[in-house]
Amino acid sequence: MHALVTSPPGGWLNTRITEIELREGRPTDVLVQIHAVGLNPADNFQIEGKYPGGPKPPFIPGRDACGVVIRGDGDGKWKPGDSVVVLQSSTTDLINGTLCEKQWVAAENLARKPDAWTEAEAAAAPLVFQTSWKALFDVGGLKPGQSVVITGASGGVGLAAVQLANSAGAIVVALSRSEAKRSRLQQIGAHHVFAPDDPHLKEKICDAVKSKGVSLVVENVGGPSLSTSVHLLGVHGRVSVVGILGGVEGTIPIPALMFKRASIHGVLVTDDTPQQAQAAWEQIVTLMSRTQSRPVFDQVFPLKEAAAAFKKLNENVFGKVLIALAQPVDARRMMGSG
Numbered sequence: 246m247h248a249l250v251t252s253p254p255g256g257w258l259n260t261r262i263t264e265i266e267l268r269e270g271r272p273t274d275v276l277v278q279i280h281a282v283g284l285n286p287a288d289n290f291q292i293e294g295k296y297p298g299g300p301k302p303p304f305i306p307g308r309d310a311c312g313v314v315i316r317g318d319g320d321g322k323w324k325p326g327d328s329v330v331v332l333q334s335s336t337t338d339l340i341n342g343t344l345c346e347k348q349w350v351a352a353e354n355l356a357r358k359p360d361a362w363t364e365a366e367a368a369a370a371p372l373v374f375q376t377s378w379k380a381l382f383d384v385g386g387l388k389p390g391q392s393v394v395i396t397g398a399s400g401g402v403g404l405a406a407v408q409l410a411n412s413a414g415a416i417v418v419a420l421s422r423s424e425a426k427r428s429r430l431q432q433i434g435a436h437h438v439f440a441p442d443d444p445h446l447k448e449k450i451c452d453a454v455k456s457k458g459v460s461l462v463v464e465n466v467g468g469p470s471l472s473t474s475v476h477l478l479g480v481h482g483r484v485s486v487v488g489i490l491g492g493v494e495g496t497i498p499i500p501a502l503m504f505k506r507a508s509i510h511g512v513l514v515t516d517d518t519p520q521q522a523q524a525a526w527e528q529i530v531t532l533m534s535r536t537q538s539r540p541v542f543d544q545v546f547p548l549k550e551a552a553a554a555f556k557k558l559n560e561n562v563f564g565k566v567l568i569a570l571a572q573p574v575d576a577r578r579m580m581g582s583g
């Protein structure tokens with residue numbers, strides 16, 4: 246079968262599409278024909294050897310996927326023909342990733358594809374929705390009627406957070422550097438949108454949410470954005486720290502933290518056991534169906550254009566970048582299909 250393989254010593258120079266033998270699965274594994282894979286910045290970090298605790302080459306990158314069961318598990322939970330989503334959890338097999346035509350996946354790491362979603366939408370969801378769910382509700386404690394600011398809102402995690410927070414009845418404030426993306430964010434559920442460098446950001450947000458500060462910030466950007474996020478909080482507000490796209494270090498305004506009795510929490514999606522991941526996924530699908538929302542993806546590339554797809558991750562995306570391993574995943578959005 247064809248697979249994207251990173252060989253020793255790793256890096257993009259040693260990553261190519263190649264023909265390999267399919268390994269043998271365990272009795273608790275399910276053989277899945279992979280149809281579409283959602284790319285994440287973490288996949289790129291793994292290929293480049295920059296992911297803490299990441300796999301050592303050789304390995305097949307890729308974590309998220311949607312596909313169809315070819316061979317079920319010993320317990321009979323999964324049967325040939327079942328349409329499935331590969332979920333994230335601490336047991337995800339990082340050496341045997343999803344960027345290949347077929348893969349054995351532990352039965353406990355599979356969920357049924359929601360009927361209302363296309364395969365492309367389902368492949369776009371697992372890691373970013375599970376991360377957002379954790380940042381908003383598990384770590385963030387967000388309740389209906391409370392307000393949340395989402396930084397880097399046009400990315401995979403950000404869009405998922407906008408959709409989930411909206412479905413949960415929160416007041417959603419989305420930050421994006423692009424005016425065009427701010428307008429699209431309003432269409433998918435943000436109640437208020439602002440540029441992160443607006444000189445009157447705090448006054449405008451407080452005015453919009455009719456409060457002296459927000460209940461929660463989902464911090465996808467990190468770096469200098471962290472300090473602003475603490476300033477945006479109301480009393481007992483929280484920051485859920487998810488990402489580091491804007492930098493790995495930030496400053497904390499200690500008086501603001503202290504006087505607001507505020508708190509800053511790290512979020513790590515791979516913390517979950519498969520059972521926790523399944524429970525979160527059920528709530529995600531329920532929340533999304535409440536508003537008939539569907540995961541957002543930007544573009545679909547064929548496997549042979551994997552390098553271009555990863556390059557696209559760092560460009561002007563709105564939603565997920567996908568790789569299709571079977572047709573039709575969403576032919577209208579396929580590169581080169583006109």
Ligand SMILES: NC(=O)c1ccc[n+]([C@@H]2O[C@H](COP(=O)([O-])OP(=O)(O)OC[C@H]3O[C@@H](n4cnc5c(N)ncnc54)[C@H](OP(=O)(O)O)[C@@H]3O)[C@@H](O)[C@H]2O)c1
Pocket residue numbers: 285286287372373376396397398399400401402403420421422423426465466486487488489490491492512513514515558562564
């Ligand atoms: N902790 C976890 O478990 C976990 C899980 C998943 C992802 N992550 C991390 O979370 C972050 C977001 O992931 P993602 O998949 O949403 O990424 P993404 O799809 O690449 O998008 C992030 C968004 O952030 C904004 N952005 C990008 N670079 C920026 C910069 N230098 N300064 C300010 N804003 C910038 C962009 O929005 P605008 O152009 O609209 O401003 C972009 O659309 C990444 O650092 C990722 O590694 C962490």
